[in-house]
Structures are given as C-alpha cells and as structure tokens.
Amino acid sequence: MLLFGEKMENKVCTINVIKSKIVRPDFFMKLALCIVLQVSTLYYALNAIHFDYQNLGAEKGNLLMYLLMVFTDPHIAYYSVLLSFAILVSDVVYEEYLTKNIYVMYGSRKKAYWGMIKLTAAFSLFFICLFLLLAVTIGICGGLDLSFSFTDNAIRIWAKDQDFYLVRSTTIYLPVSILKYNSLLVFGMVIFKYYVGLILLAMIGLVFSTKKDSVQYGILAIMLNLLLNIAVLEYYGPWTFYNVGISIDLSGIFSYFTLQRFFIYDFAGIKKDVVILFRDTILTGGVWFVALSVIIYQILKKKDI
Numbered sequence: 001m002l003l004f005g006e007k008m009e010n011k012v013c014t015i016n017v018i019k020s021k022i023v024r025p026d027f028f029m030k031l032a033l034c035i036v037l038q039v040s041t042l043y044y045a046l047n048a049i050h051f052d053y054q055n056l057g058a059e060k061g062n063l064l065m066y067l068l069m070v071f072t073d074p075h076i077a078y079y080s081v082l083l084s085f086a087i088l089v090s091d092v093v094y095e096e097y098l099t100k101n102i103y104v105m106y107g108s109r110k111k112a113y114w115g116m117i118k119l120t121a122a123f124s125l126f127f128i129c130l131f132l133l134l135a136v137t138i139g140i141c142g143g144l145d146l147s148f149s150f151t152d153n154a155i156r157i158w159a160k161d162q163d164f165y166l167v168r169s170t171t172i173y174l175p176v177s178i179l180k181y182n183s184l185l186v187f188g189m190v191i192f193k194y195y196v197g198l199i200l201l202a203m204i205g206l207v208f209s210t211k212k213d214s215v216q217y218g219i220l221a222i223m224l225n226l227l228l229n230i231a232v233l234e235y236y237g238p239w240t241f242y243n244v245g246i247s248i249d250l251s252g253i254f255s256y257f258t259l260q261r262f263f264i265y266d267f268a269g270i271k272k273d274v275v276i277l278f279r280d281t282i283l284t285g286g287v288w289f290v291a292l293s294v295i296i297y298q299i300l301k302k303k304d305i
Contacts, residue, residue, distance in 0.1 A: 007097055033133070034084035042135055043153070044143040045070050047185040059154055062145035064183055067206060070135050071190050072173040077263040078230050085198060086226065090218030091206040095278070109300045120206060124198040151185050155286050174265055177274045189278045190230070196285040199260025201225065203292040210299050256284055285290045 022028075049069055053061040070076050077156065093116065156175065178186045201222055209218030232254045255261040261281050265274075272280075 003279075024294075027088075027092075030087055030095045034087060035130075037080055038131060039138065040135055041076055041143075042070060042138045043133075045073070045076060046138055046144075049144075050142070053154065054159060056154055059151040060145050061256075062149070062151065063149040063150055064148045064187060066139045066142075066144055067135055067187065068133075068174060068190060071194055072185075072264055074173065074229075074264040077177075078226055081131060082201065082222075082226055082263065085201065086181035086205070086219055088118075089123055089125065089198075089202045090209055090215045090222065091205050092123050093202055093209070093218075111295070113293075113297050113300050116206065117160055117203075120202045121199055123173070124195060124202055128195050128198060132191070150180060152181060154180060163231045169209070175277065178274075181274065186274065189274070193262050193265070193278060193281050196282065197259050200259055200262070200285060200288050200292065203289070203296065207292060207295050207299070210296060224259060229260050232258065232260065 042109050046066065049061045049066050053059070155178075174186075174190075204225060205218030205222045207218075208221040211217070261277075263282065265277060
C-alpha cells in the first residue's frame, strides 16, 4: 500500500509540476498564436487541394490526400508546424524550476533524465495530435470527401510529370510506391516518422537549454536547424565547385544531419520504396536518439541540481 501511495504521489507531483508551467498566461498566449498560424496554413492548404483537383478533372480530393499533403509539404512543415513547435517545446521540456522539481521527485540524475525524456515525448505527442485534430476539423468543414483511400488516377497523372518517382504538386510530396500499400499503413508511417522527428527536435533544444540553463538557447538551436533545412529546401541543385569542376549533391547528407527526412520525403532517395525509406528514417532516428541521450545525460551529471 505504501509503494502504491508513493507512485500515486509521484504522478500527482508530476502533473502539478507540469501544470505549473503550462497554465501560465504567457504559454497559453503563445499556444493561441501558434494555433492561429497553423489554422491559416491549413486553410491555405485546403484551397490548394481543391484547386489542384478541379484543374485535374479526375477524382475529388479527400481527407486522406489532404492530411498527406499537410504532413509532407516542406513549406507547411518548416514555415508553420515546426516553427510553432520550436516556440512552444523548449519552454515546456526544460525550465529551471521544472527540472529541479523533477530531480527532487525522482531522486537521481538518471531518473531525472528519463523524466525529462518522458515529458519531451508526451509534449511532442500532444503537439502532433493537436495539429492532426486541427487538420481533420478544417478538412471536414472544408467539404472534403471523408474517404480514407488514395486517389489513384490523380497520383499517377502527377507522377507522370515527375518521371514516375515523386508525386510532387502543391498537393502531395510522396513516392509513387505508396500505391503498392494500404492507405492507412502509409498514413501511419507518415505520422509516426513525423512524431519521431518532433521528439528529436525537442531533444536538440533540450541539450542547449540544459547546458545553458535557459530556454532561449533551446529555441535558438531548433530555429537554426529549421533555417538550415529551409536553405536546403530553397536550393534544389547540387553544390558545385566551379574552379575544380566538381559537382557534389549533398542533399542526401543534409537529410540525415538536419532531420529533414522525418518531415518530408523529398531529396532523400525518393526513388526508393516508401517502406524502405521509412525503415531507413527510423534507423536514423535511433542513432540520433542514442547520441542526444548520451549528451543530455552527461550534461545532467555535471550540473548542480
């Protein structure tokens, strides 16, 4: 009974510590502003998918294609979703009061580390669920067909203009190989790798926030990651060294080191099968998670908390 009581007390304490942070007016104001940004982006995406399908004259756009669009379009990811995430996440997963209370509650640096990782994963889940809920709501209110299947003809028409490797219009950024698999399986893979990417972004912010005892450094680290992704996104060609006549395509390397492959499929071996791409991305995520975990834990070991 005593053990059960201690576990319940820890859970209540965790909730109270987190609540003490997220119920603050400044956090809610930032959350409201981020929701406005996302809603405006989703509304734009809704108009884009309606326009694309009207011009195509094939099937009508449905909810699945709309969701695949908002979770694979790099402009939506970098200029709206991840920008909002950067603004919110560092303020939640690391703050001096929050970290010290987690340490006091768990009683060791190792347990404190896992408490921070759980908080990071929980907030990332909350964020992606919020964005998904907003997208579904706007899609339904926007008159999209509620069907959750691929519009095969539309995908093939778009892919024909892209050498049949990448469906890349204003509507969708995905390998054409998605047509070989169940639509729910593909959608699940897209959402899951997006979620893993959010956790890793949060951990990057956590490294710098913990090191410098300031959330501003965590936000800055995530922002720099986004800026590097945007720089690569806006320049599609290889880097060329004219003086020596060497042309090097670094897009694949950047997809590993900037977490780009978690949020879009473009630039990262798009000719591969979508399942192989997903497997490679998750393996990359595992390497990132281990490396960031070691760094965060070493920082905690040296801190006076």
